[in-house]
Amino acid sequence: MEPVERWGVFETRIKGPEDGNPFTGHTLRGVFSCRWEKVEADGFYDGDGEYVFRFMPSFEGEYDYTLYADFLEEPIQGKFLSVPASEGNHGPVRVADTFHFAYEDGTPYYCLGTTCYAWAMQSDERIQETLDSLKESAFNKVRFCIFPKHYDYNLSEPRSYPYEGEPMDSSVLTPENFLQYGNKSKGNRWDFTRFCPEHFRHLEYCVSQLCRLGIQADLIVMHPYDRWGFSCMTKEQDDLYWKYVLARFCAFRNVWWSLANEYDLLHDKTMADWERYADLICRHDPYSHLRSIHNCISFYDYSRPWVTHCSIQRQDLYKTAENVNEWRERYRKPVVLDEIAYEGNIPHGWGNLSGQEMVRRFWEAVCRGGYPGHGETFLSDDGVLWWSHGGKLHGESHKRFRFLMDIWKETPGGGLMPCDRFWSEVCAVPQMSLAPSVSDYYLIYYSFMQPALKQYHIDDVTEYRLKVIDTWNMTVEDRGIVCGRFSVKLPGRPYMAIQLKKADLP
């Protein structure tokens, strides 16, 4: 058996019955153990009489496994070797230090995501283009859907469906009438007890490709943009879907569970349903991947114990990132702003930010100890919008995120927290600071303000290296060592920041 790297995917397949309904007729369970852990994971049917068991080893060394299936006369036993993680493989992302994230090997993870809801449902060429764009970008998380998406700018058929059956006739759809075709549309003929493995294998390919690029796959398991009825299945159908998704995807280290996008628009679902799905995740994902749920209008109660981090959509046209402080205090969890509106020029008010405003919102969020998310919605002749289809990036904000990331990564200890010094600045200090009023590190952002001069006084004795940062033009100017009371000349333009780093820090 081929060795598997730590936090890689071990997979083994067995042949089994094809008669009846193999998706619902059998119980499949793998038990994987080494000296340090013992994990039970569900198997799943992958079509053509093949039953699959997957496992993500969290340690190095020899693993034993036992596969159980009701159709086996006796369990199948085996071994495999877990070898050291390859370069760039830091394990799954976990919550760290209450408000932040780190990979399982302890490397800080600065969440800088983008959204391409239906990128995985596009052509092979478009998917490759998206992966190429992501490779060039600073994004380390992508939000996307398992179900196909029916919404403005994305009315065409997906490349595949999650179930056996036939979709409604989409030739009747126009940009003007599509809203009439909701999740109760007639003409769909699905067998909600028979999955289409190819649909999921393809999604796994996409997740794997993201993993190779070091990008987290923030899987949106349910969503309301639906003309096929996938958002209004029965409780039993939902639970079957959830268990299948969990069994298939949970061994991928880069998977995050987003229970839903705009859960509050899924009018057929109750709070009890969401809590039941969450319970299924907690019971069937033995690796405890990150879990959250994304709102349209009303926040989910992010203080629920199963929620690992906030996954927030802005509630106000003007202020979103500015509320990170409040949300950190309220939920005491990492605050991920998965939608602070998108850079673009479409009519929708959530999709026509300027690049400047997007970058401003990013720096606001970062300097308040939060994690902003990106999306792009530019009208284009080919009808390809990044936020929906992936493809190429057309905006101005994404070009500035590598620069942001490089500065972000300088944070001592891994995470920033807001430091409430003055009302007219956005000041960040490291989360690990014991006394924020005198910290080893300050990142102070001036947002839309354009001071030409600022005065500072941290204390009388500490020497800091001062850097002046133009967050839009991406310049860093080293102004040398400062101490005590000092003044800093600034260019009198918006979007400036300064960094103060204790002179003896590396």
Add this chain to the structure above:
Amino acid sequence: MEPVERWGVFETRIKGPEDGNPFTGHTLRGVFSCRWEKVEADGFYDGDGEYVFRFMPSFEGEYDYTLYADFLEEPIQGKFLSVPASEGNHGPVRVADTFHFAYEDGTPYYCLGTTCYAWAMQSDERIQETLDSLKESAFNKVRFCIFPKHYDYNLSEPRSYPYEGEPMDSSVLTPENFLQYGNKSKGNRWDFTRFCPEHFRHLEYCVSQLCRLGIQADLIVMHPYDRWGFSCMTKEQDDLYWKYVLARFCAFRNVWWSLANEYDLLHDKTMADWERYADLICRHDPYSHLRSIHNCISFYDYSRPWVTHCSIQRQDLYKTAENVNEWRERYRKPVVLDEIAYEGNIPHGWGNLSGQEMVRRFWEAVCRGGYPGHGETFLSDDGVLWWSHGGKLHGESHKRFRFLMDIWKETPGGGLMPCDRFWSEVCAVPQMSLAPSVSDYYLIYYSFMQPALKQYHIDDVTEYRLKVIDTWNMTVEDRGIVCGRFSVKLPGRPYMAIQLKKADLP
């Protein structure tokens, strides 16, 4: 006797005693009457044995007057003729239609103010420069102080003082230590019962010059930026001051009463004091000039009956103009935003807005049915900052206000009100609209958003003339007549607006 134009200042002087304290020792009262009104107004002592009676006739025609003074053996009687107002004289500004303003002759007044706190205390040359700048501008209101001002960038001695006496030695002041010299500073020697008439005559000159330019004088009667003790006089001293100010200024048609700037920083004053000053205004200003009071942190209760309009300082770094809707509903009075922060580049967070952000705040306020105010705080080698000293305008926003004003003046009926159509636009309709959902006139502003396309549907039948407005580049593009459902291409830049005007409107 020279005729006086309607809403002009009739003034007559009599000789009286110079012994004792003429400022406190005598009661002076004029009664002015014509067929349509009978007005009692206080007189005041102007130094050199001269006692002055002023009156603003609100009607045309022959007026009789009687002057009473305790030192007169019998009242003095006289007559004068009030002639038609000259061009540009529309009378004092009044509240109109609950949320708006109009001159007494019914002409709508679109309040577009600026702030130059201490412009009147500068040299003759600077004052003329300020007047020249104002003449070139679209500003029709200036906020400024009667008392001299002690604050950042303005530590020098004023050209005159309101009282007889001597100020503290200001040579000890530096930009670093000035905050230590507050209103309790030692070394001031004033006789708070003896005014310096020259100080007030000069301010009257300034008020008159503004009047000639058609600009309202928003007189700040008290303020906390003080090293001379003018902000911590006794109750009796305050009342004497208020009555003197009222007697001197109330006959000028362009006077507004601002009880204080940042009243909540005048820590020696109680709410009872403010209400007492208000009561003095109501009793001693027979012309009922507009009255308000300006906050630093806490709003005054603008619902008090004597408050004619809100005079608001922003309470949030990011959002101010955006709150006009709420404040209109709360107070049911005109919402004047006298400080939404200033365009400039000083360190203070209230004084370093970009021109774009200032203009954006103006349009936000206007399209929400409010009245935004301007100020400029650019660092300069000569130490002259518009917000304090007047002088020249250096910013970018003021150049865009004539353009705004021209469009504002197209409002049918005189005032705009917010129309809550969609969350991602700022839509204004005329206050007089009966059914805002189908109005004769729409002004729709897109603020920081940059849609390249918008769709509209007012109703199926009304024909509107469509204009596309670039509020920053000051262009208006006539797109002709539209009706029913229609799409509008926009340039995909921020700060755009559209105007829809019923095709048969003039």
